[in-house]
Each structure stands twice: as C-alpha cells, then as structure tokens.
Amino acid sequence: MENKKSDCDAVNQELVEKIKPNMPDMNLLYELSDFFKVMGDSTRIQLLWALEESEMCVGDLAVLLNMTKSAVSHQLKVLRAAKLVRAKKSGKNVYYALNDHHVKTVFDKALEHICE
Amino acid sequence: MENKKSDCDAVNQELVEKIKPNMPDMNLLYELSDFFKVMGDSTRIQLLWALEESEMCVGDLAVLLNMTKSAVSHQLKVLRAAKLVRAKKSGKNVYYALNDHHVKTVFDKALEHICE
DNA sequence: ATAATAGTTGAACAGTTATTCATTTGTTGT
DNA sequence: ACAACAAATGAATAACTGTTCAACTATTAT
Numbered sequence: 602m603e604n605k606k607s608d609c610d611a612v613n614q615e616l617v618e619k620i621k622p623n624m625p626d627m628n629l630l631y632e633l634s635d636f637f638k639v640m641g642d643s644t645r646i647q648l649l650w651a652l653e654e655s656e657m658c659v660g661d662l663a664v665l666l667n668m669t670k671s672a673v674s675h676q677l678k679v680l681r682a683a684k685l686v687r688a689k690k691s692g693k694n695v696y697y698a699l700n701d702h703h704v705k706t707v708f709d710k711a712l713e714h715i716c717e
Numbered sequence: 718m719e720n721k722k723s724d725c726d727a728v729n730q731e732l733v734e735k736i737k738p739n740m741p742d743m744n745l746l747y748e749l750s751d752f753f754k755v756m757g758d759s760t761r762i763q764l765l766w767a768l769e770e771s772e773m774c775v776g777d778l779a780v781l782l783n784m785t786k787s788a789v790s791h792q793l794k795v796l797r798a799a800k801l802v803r804a805k806k807s808g809k810n811v812y813y814a815l816n817d818h819h820v821k822t823v824f825d826k827a828l829e830h831i832c833e
Numbered sequence: 834a835t836a837a838t839a840g841t842t843g844a845a846c847a848g849t850t851a852t853t854c855a856t857t858t859g860t861t862g863t
Numbered sequence: 864a865c866a867a868c869a870a871a872t873g874a875a876t877a878a879c880t881g882t883t884c885a886a887c888t889a890t891t892a893t
Binding site for chain 1: 726730732746750753767770
C-alpha cells in the first residue's frame with residue numbers, strides 16, 4: 602500500500618481512478634523533467650543554438666557568448682551528460698557538436714507556444 | 718562597445734564573426750529557457766500530463782499525484798503564470814485545464830530524444 | 834626541458850526553487 | 864451567523880544551480 606501524502610479526499614473519485622492507470626511511469630517523468638531542466642538555462646540554450654550553426658571549440662564558444670572558458674566548459678559538461686552534444690579532441694582544442702537532431706524540433710515546438 | 722567577459726581570443730575568428738549575427742535576440746533566448754524551466758520539474762510535468770487526460774480540480778490533482786493541495790496549488794500558479802493552464806472557478810472548486818495544445822507536441826519531441 | 838595555450842575540474846558563493854506549515858479567503862450548507 | 868470545505872498565500876527551510884576563481888592536465892612550440 603502506498604503511503605498517503607495527500608491531505609484531502611477526491612471530489613471526483615471515479616475520474617481519479619480512471620486516470621491513475623493512464624499516468625506514465627515515474628522514471629519516464631523524471632527523464633522528461635531532467636531533459637527540460639537541461640534546456641532550462643539561457644547559457645545552454647545559447648550553446649545549443651550556436652552549435653546548430655557549426656561545430657566549435659570551447660574558446661570560440663566562449664568568445665561568441667562572451668563568457669569565460671570555464672563557465673562554458675562547465676555547461677558543456679552538462680550538455681554532454683545529457684547526450685545533447687559530443688566532444689572531439691583535435692590537438693589542443695576540443696570541438697563540440699550537436700549530438701541530437703531532435704533538439705531543433707523541440708525548440709521549434711516551444712517557440713510555437715511562446716510566439717502565439 | 719560591449720564589455721568583454723571572455724578570457725581568451727577566438728581560434729577561428731572568422732567563424733565566430735560569421736555566426737554572431739545569426740544568434741537570436743537575447744530576450745527570445747530568455748523566453749525559451751524560462752519556458753523549459755517551467756517544464757523542468759517532475760511535479761509540473763505530472764500536472765500537465767494529468768490535465769491532458771481531463772480538466773480537474775485542485776483536490777483531485779492532489780489525490781492523483783499524492784501531494785498536498787498546497788504544493789499542487791503552488792505549482793499550478795507557476796503553470797498559470799506561464800500560460801500553460803487556465804483556471805475556472807465552479808462553486809468551492811477550481812478546475813484547471815490545459816491552455817496550450819503545443820505542450821503535447823513538445824513532450825513528444827522530447828521523448829524522441831530520450832527514447833532513442 | 835620549458836613556456837605557452839586549451840580545456841577541465843573542484844570548492845565556494847550567491848541566487849533560486851520546491852515543499853511544508855500556518856493562516857486566510859471565498860463558497861456552500863445548516 | 865456559523866461550521867465545513869476548497870483553494871490560495873506568505874514565510875521559512877532545505878536542496879539545488881550557475882558562475883567565479885584557482886589549480887591542474889594535456890598538447891604544442893621553442
């Protein structure tokens with residue numbers, strides 16, 4: 602039996618019971634919200650947008666976004682953990698590229714909400 | 718002249734200068750990241766998912782998600798501020814409904830990334 | 834070898850955020 | 864008018880997050 606945290610009874614118990622089994626697995630919801638958490642930062646959005654134009658090394662991204670290399674590197678690490686970008690070392694430089702063609706379509710759909 | 722925060726020079730100056738004018742307005746990027754910030758919480762994702770099934774009052778949402786009415790109400794306020802849901806008072810109850818048909822498509826595109 | 838450069842990393846700090854708790858508002862039924 | 868209930872709210876707390884700073888690794892050039 603699951604422990605009750607709710608502090609009230611259902612008004613429309615029948616509806617609640619009907620919907621309950623349709624709710625997706627909690628793990629999927631966590632994955633979804635984690636994905637959006639990664640997108641929910643303007644620096645990371647900038648990085649993704651820039652990398653949509655062209656793959657680039659950390660220093661160039663730092664100049665483009667007017668940030669320190671360190672700050673950029675930290676955020677690229679987050680994007681890498683989310684498998685949204687991939688890194689490729691070339692000499693002293695590390696080139697980052699988009700790893701997921703779905704990002705652009707997610708942007709587009711989000712913009713439809715914003716620009717309505 | 719914009720103040721420089723970056724702590725290095727561009728490796729590929731030409732590329733940076735080519736991409737710079739293609740970067741979208743900062744205000745748009747903030748709107749985008751704010752939108753994703755709202756989606757980046759598992760409670761709010763649950764609420765949106767539930768409301769996709771049916772409009773519901775606060776108490777029923779609390780029972781369905783096993784949370785307190787207060788916690789649900791706080792998060793609904795965030796969703797309302799983001800214009801993702803709308804509220805309709807009916808007697809003692811307040812019924813919430815999705816306000817944006819784009820949410821589902823954003824979910825779907827995000828799931829394509831997650832489930833690849 | 835040494836110096837210079839590109840990038841990464843960890844700790845620290847300030848700012849933000851989600852839930853809890855107690856209180857308040859508004860509505861219905863008696 | 865009063866009790867009961869639904870929902871909203873504000874303050875408080877704990878947990879989390881992004882940037883900075885300093886230190887470190889790895890690669891290249893002299």
